[in-house]
Amino acid sequence: MSVSVNTVYQKVLAVLNKEKRGYLPPNEFEYMANIAQLDIFEQYFYDINQFSRMPGNNTEYGDILTLLNEKVSLLEKTSELDYNAVAQKWLKPADLYRIGSIVYDANDPPGAPVLPVECERITRNEWLYIAASPLSGLSKKRPVFIEYENGYEIYFDPTQQFTILDDNQSKIFANYIRKPLPVKWTYNTVNSAAVYNASASDKQDFELHPLDETELVFKILELAGVALKDPSIVQIGAGMDAQKYQQEKS
Secondary structure, eight states: OOBOHHHHHHHHHHHHHHTTOOOOOHHHHHHHHHHHHHHHHHHHHHHHHHHTTSOOOSOTTTOHHHHHHHHHHTTEEEEEOOEETTTTEEOOOTTEEEEEEEEEEEOOSTTSOOEEEEEEEOOHHHHHHHHTOTTSOOBTTBOEEEEETTEEEEEEETTEEOOSOSSTTOEEEEEEEEOOOOOBOOEEEETTEEEEOTTOTTOBOBOSOGGGHHHHHHHHHHHHHHHTTOHHHHHHHHHHHHHHHHHHHO
């Protein structure tokens, strides 16, 4: 599921044309579209935190928390991690937004069925106590990981960082939420006008849930009003966005 970049652009242009507020060039639209996409995407997580503390409902399609998790799941991903011997850390995926879990796919002994084991997340302070205890209980069946800015340290023994795998079959994977790809409205120039080219290889729609299409239009209109120095367009976008937000929260 996704939201058509052309549909959103045409709706934004239609409102600007109706209000006789000028033209929004493709490059400016893309810039605003990417701001709006990230704003909505990041709001998912704040809303999940808010609604997870509230009682849900028993209706099949009316539970907001279920819908929010569905939206986030569109960008769930699993990737094998690479080890950097210089930094002595397992590198984070390049498109990482928020980590879910680190999984050790152990083939121990070699030739046995692969048994995935989730690594427990701990803090650096917690590691100080674990490393000092010979009875920590750490093993390949109970590994832990510490997150740093440039990667992850994974341990299965209080004295040994998990750096070199025992065999070529064992791997480290990350389950995570990736960043949405930058929006790209592709076009050809015909008689000095930009004409949408849906078949371009670098075209990129919004990687958001279809239900967020209207909110995208509102947010881009709000940004367009700022760029065009037109407070009335800002008010139109902000007013529509606030109304939709209030409906979702009521």
